[in-house]
Amino acid sequence: MQLLNRFRPILTAIGLQLIVLIGLFLVIQTLWQGFSITLSLWTKVGIQAGGALLLSYIFRLPMWWIIIQFTAPFAIMLAIIFNLPTWLYPLAFFALLLFYWNSADERVPLYLSNKITWKALGDILDTGSSTKSTKPIHFMDLGCGFSGTLVALAKRFPQHHFTGVETAPLPYLVSLIRCLLSGHDNIKIQRKSLWDVDLSKYNYVYAFLSPEPMSRLYKKITAEMPKDGRFISNSFVVPDFPSNDTRILDDRRQTELHIWEIS
Ligand SMILES: C[S@@+](CC[C@H](N)C(=O)[O-])C[C@H]1O[C@@H](n2cnc3c(N)ncnc32)[C@H](O)[C@@H]1O
Structure with missing residues (x-):
């Protein structure tokens, strides 16, 4: 069923x-x-x-x-x-599967955060680390795609720690190679489902998924994330739980970053 x-x-x-x-x-x-x-x-x-x-x-x-x-x-x-030729169909299916591993099952396709979003996320971390505490930031990108967000943030904040999890085989492989080549030693990529991550270790959690998992994810966020942490969702809200803040970015799609303060 x-x-x-x-x-x-x-x-x-x-x-x-x-x-x-x-x-x-x-x-x-x-x-x-x-x-x-x-x-x-x-x-x-x-x-x-x-x-x-x-x-x-x-x-x-x-x-x-x-x-x-x-x-x-x-x-x-x-x-x-x-x-x-008939072999083209299974080949195309397999190639798409490697990229869009989570589309049918989790209903989360692969699309990527843009540079304006990376900058806005960096600004959120900046205000967070200067006004909230001097503790190092442990940032988690749930479903990190090609890890563009992680590499950009790791470059801007060499003193903080950035981790991403990804289950789709090709995006995971690209992420791994990209992070190795980036030369930053403050990024970690894991081939793991976001549902298996222990969020208690992360004071910043970022997700750009789809409407489908948001209610379940928010339950996990509130059950596991430390007090004083922040959950940031690109584009997708949590039904019945309005965010504490929403930033509308000046990009083509007017990206909305919804921010929940964990208390
Ligand atoms: C919309 S993309 C966002 C990529 C990246 N976070 C960014 O902002 O550029 C969502 C990603 O989540 C991944 N994903 C979906 N469900 C997942 C799961 N259960 N565990 C890990 N990754 C997952 C997908 O494979 C996809 O790469």
């Missing part, structure tokens, strides 16, 4: 495509038998894509699923027309 729940978006997406396909089949039959009308190939593909988009919207799938639902019929038809 839990497994079924985890894969609900994929199953819903496939189910909606099938419903549209059945509807399309009935339309084709009716038009042919009643009016001797045949639809062109691309009209059929367009109806399939448009129908899947509409149903996905009605069923409130997330925006990135709606885009996939619309583009998939065109992509499949192009693959059939160009007769792509």
Whole structure:
């Protein structure tokens, strides 16, 4: 049951495509038998894509699923027309899996914090370390991606400690190499699930995930993080628990950094 729940978006997406396909089949039959009308190939593909988009919207799938639902019929038809070799499909699937390991299961895709966010995070650490205490900062990036955030902060604050965890194989490998090459000895990368991290060791925890894990994560944060710590979430709020502060950054997507003071 839990497994079924985890894969609900994929199953819903496939189910909606099938419903549209059945509807399309009935339309084709009716038009042919009643009016001797045949639809062109691309009209059929367009109806399939448009129908899947509409149903996905009605069923409130997330925006990135709606885009996939619309583009998939065109992509499949192009693959059939160009007769792509069959080994390309498992290869593409495997390559995507290495990057987007956590997308289906945890519903957290890979997208990265930008330089303006790195700078804003650094400013938050700066005010924190000057006004709160003189204790060294132990910063954790939960799901560190390619570790751009960690490298930028480790460079700016050589006196503090920066750790990231990542489970997706390729981002983990890139992070490891990037941190080694950066030459900073105050960064650590671990191949570990964020749910297995003991947060009591970190006075700053950063996460840029998705709406999905936020309630569960906040429970973990409040149960484990030390008093006086700060939890910073890029873009995603915690339902029913408003942050103490929100900074809106001057970048293209007006990134919001939500900050909770742990008390
Ligand atoms: C949106 S990206 C953010 C990357 C990075 N923190 C940044 O801000 O640039 C989220 C990352 O979290 C990772 N992730 C998702 N679930 C995870 C889990 N349970 N444990 C560790 N990493 C996870 C994903 O693989 C992805 O790299």
